[in-house]
């Protein structure tokens with residue numbers, strides 16, 4: 269096979285190290301969040317690695333992601349929490365995938381699937397304690413009424429909520445969410461329903477709010493070695509984490525141009541000296557943010573070369589400097605230890621590291637280091 273023009277390297281040993289590092293401070297089950305193709309790192313490889321590293325659960329948003337895990341022979345408990353009406357709940361039950369119950373309509377669909385298949389659905393009840401997104405809010409009381417009638421038809425495995433602001437150490441919002449969460453749990457227990465696994469914490473909760481750990485934490489971004497919020501919690505290094513993703517792309521060409529050359533669509537980039545430009549074979553269709561400014565770029569042999577002009581669909585241009593030895597066909601590092609980080613790209617594009625890694629296109633091959 270020819271060399272890829274651009275590829276993603278995923279350091280699975282970093283994911284293992286991150287889980288081990290985080291689990292030192294966590295006396296609870298770890299659910300490895302592998303939604304969105306494991307934040308762009310690769311669903312199956314990451315799921316296997318996480319289980320080997322000590323995670324006991326896998327979590328996905330979509331049911332199709334959970335099916336893909338089962339198709340790859342992963343047998344760990346799986347929770348899929350984002351299922352609009354009309355999903356294949358029969359198959360979910362047959363494949364022993366835990367479902368989140370977050371509305372009355374969904375409860376009825378899951379009960380119906382239980383009747384059809386003769387399998388008792390394994391469910392986690394989701395309550396909305398302040399995110400105002402998923403989970404029971406105004407339907408809570410009618411839900412309890414209905415649950416009284418049907419609780420024998422369900423295996424209520426879990427009870428859970430999601431934090432909106434766990435990455436803000438100065439805010440007491442997470443504590444308020446936990447108080448409401450406990451009130452709702454008590455209401456459930458008054459119905460003689462005792463879920464085995466109560467869970468609330470995401471990465472930020474797991475790191476910054478030890479009181480939120482309960483019986484399980486749902487680790488996403490931190491497992492991949494990135495900070496939930498660089499500005500409030502510090503970066504990967506500060507948190508003792510190692511980013512697992514790096515990206516390399518080839519130079520299509522290197523060209524020498526004079527000062528004041530205008531670069532790219534709209535001519536928004538202007539060279540400030542005689543220099544060499546590197547034409548990099550990766551663009552916004554590959555997931556590089558078009559909005560990124562010149563605070564991001566690439567590295568070549570550890571030397572930084574910043575973006576110049578707009579990112580195009582399949583390529584972008586960087587200012588290598590007059591003396592660079594880089595040549596057409598050489599690889600440059602888009603994200604990597606010796607260059608720019610996902611955090612740098614996020615800040616250059618006005619977004620968050622989550623969006624950078626999850627949007628790296630699936631057409632770039634993933635190469636795994638074990």
Ligand SMILES: *Cc1c(COP(=O)(O)O)cnc(C)c1O
Pocket residue numbers: 301303349430469470471472486487488489490496
């Ligand atoms: C994505 C997600 C997580 C993981 O969040 P991180 O901030 O990446 O740790 C946890 N729980 C739910 C419900 C999620 O959707």
